[in-house]
Amino acid sequence: MSFQIAIDGPAGAGKSTVAKSVAKKLQFVYVDTGAMYRAIGLNCIKNDVDIHDEEAVLKLLDNTNVSIKYIDNEQAVILNGENVNGQIRTQEVSEAASVVSAYKLVREKMVALQQELAQTTDVVMDGRDIASCVLPDAQVKIYLDASVEVRAKRRYLELIEKGKEADLKTVEDEVRERDYRDMHRENSPLIRVPEADLVDSSYMTIDEVVNTIVAKAQSKFDE
Numbered sequence: 001m002s003f004q005i006a007i008d009g010p011a012g013a014g015k016s017t018v019a020k021s022v023a024k025k026l027q028f029v030y031v032d033t034g035a036m037y038r039a040i041g042l043n044c045i046k047n048d049v050d051i052h053d054e055e056a057v058l059k060l061l062d063n064t065n066v067s068i069k070y071i072d073n074e075q076a077v078i079l080n081g082e083n084v085n086g087q088i089r090t091q092e093v094s095e096a097a098s099v100v101s102a103y104k105l106v107r108e109k110m111v112a113l114q115q116e117l118a119q120t121t122d123v124v125m126d127g128r129d130i131a132s133c134v135l136p137d138a139q140v141k142i143y144l145d146a147s148v149e150v151r152a153k154r155r156y157l158e159l160i161e162k163g164k165e166a167d168l169k170t171v172e173d174e175v176r177e178r179d180y181r182d183m184h185r186e187n188s189p190l191i192r193v194p195e196a197d198l199v200d201s202s203y204m205t206i207d208e209v210v211n212t213i214v215a216k217a218q219s220k221f222d223e
Contacts, residue, residue, distance in 0.1 A: 003028070003122040004137070005217055006130035009144035010190060011094075011178050012151030014201050014209065015126040018144060021210040023124040026217060031068065031117055032075055033127035033134070034097065036110050038088035039066045039079040041096030051099045058105050066110070068117060091159075098178055102185040107133075111188075129188035131196050139220045141196040142213055150202045151175050 005028070007019050016032055023030035041051065043064050049056050067078045076083045087093070100106050107129075114134050117123065125134065131141040146154075152172035159166040182190040192198065197216060201209050 002118060002120060003139055004118055004135045005124040005140040005142070005213070006135045006138035007124065007126040007142045007144055007213070008128055008130050008132070008190065008192065008196065010151065010182065012155050012175060013144045013146045014206065015144050017206055018209050018213065019124045019126040021206065022213050025210065025214050026122070026124070028122040028124050029070070030075060031114060031123050031125040033110065033114055033125060033130065035075070035077045035088055036066050036068070036113070037097040037101040038093050039077050039084055040064065040100050040106055042084055042088050042093050043079055044096055044100060045092065051096045054103050057100050057103060061106060061109065066113070098181055102181070102187060104187045107187050128182055128190040131193045132191055133188045140213070140217050141193060142216070143192040143196040143198050144209070145198065145200050146202040148172060148175055148179070
């Protein structure tokens with residue numbers, strides 16, 4: 001039986017950064033589920049498919065192959081044979097991923113792949129429905145949160161650092177809209193399952209968050 005750590009939470013809470021560090025400390029495999037949905041969104045953009053047209057997205061999905069490979073110990077997202085790690089972190093792809101990930105058949109295809117990865121490997125997996133849907137039997141379940149204001153400021157500073165124009169109020173509105181969409185979608189909405197430990201990263205350093213989760217995992221090892 002593999003050991004599974006599920007980390008859920010809203011956009012901007014620091015899930016990917018934290019999950020990568022936790023996996024490194026525990027020598028587990030990190031699975032970035034959001035990157036898989038981003039690959040689907042990217043494929044829609046590449047093929048000029050309207051992301052709001054579910055039928056068109058599902059038609060494209062039939063000819064879409066997404067997989068995870070590890071190259072030099074780093075996760076690589078492979079879309080139809082191409083490593084797309086360098087293409088999936090734009091705001092346009094992020095928005096597309098949020099829309100297409102709400103479609104039931106898209107989620108079913110990605111969840112099956114995620115569960116397959118976790119069957120035989122010790123994993124740290126982050127997303128929005130990991131504890132509730134993908135890994136319901138995970139030994140450690142974390143809900144990583146932070147205030148809207150803190151998450152918006154993080155995103156704003158990230159955009160500025162990349163040399164892009166950004167308005168803090170606009171970014172905050174986008175974060176609220178993304179939260180609403182993720183929490184109210186029909187298929188696998190973002191929720192905190194009752195057994196998940198809440199970790200609020202608003203005023204914690206990354207190291208503090210990572211150490212908190214690693215400690216929870218180690219306590220489970222000893223049981």
